[in-house]
Amino acid sequence: MKEDKQLLVLTHLSQLLDFVSGIGGFIVPLILWLTKKDEIYGMDFHGKAILNFRISMFIYILICIPLILLLGLGILGLIILGFLYLILPITNAIKASNGEAPHYPLSIQFIK
Template sequence: MNTNRVNNQKIKQIMMLREDRNLLVVAHLSQLLDLVTGIGGFIVPLILWLTQRDKVLNMDEHGKQILNFQISAFIYSIICIPLIFLFGLGILALIALGLLVLIFPIINAIKASNGEPTYYPLSIQFLK
């Protein structure tokens, strides 16, 4: 009997969520603020995820993917710094990372606007 009540509450909660693909697109594209502000690409998606994850359909999933990608990119960039002294491999890795950070938010924003699943490569799953 208790399981039915829990299932009914979950169904009601899911039905109360609104679909807002434009907000998902904004969340993905807001990562590009890193190129301008340095940390805005982490702060803005974090705020959107924390405030909208219980109100917008799929915001919880997209927000976690975005934050995992941002944290992973930060860790990879920190790892690249000592690699600069090793035959300049860190510079090549930073260039590749910069391209990933520029290209994949745009690709995933387009996918989010079409309702397709998104994917960020090399993303460590900190938030599940």
């Protein structure tokens, strides 16, 4: 296995493709993880962290949608989730470039 911090950084930053394409932020990290998890040191761990974060955020968004009818709480939830969608991939890309483990708070561990 070889070490490739740049690819790990790009994997985290590829989540931001959602702001451009809608679903690319899930598809691209998934493809990178599936194709490189056995070749790149740390890719398996980083890829699982990203996918767990993405699946968790999707569930939280689904929960927020009906909450919009309840005094607009869903709107506040969507704003907070949007902020997390933007900030956490960037901070974890910086961690990956420094050789640190990623941390995505509120992630449910679907893939172990």
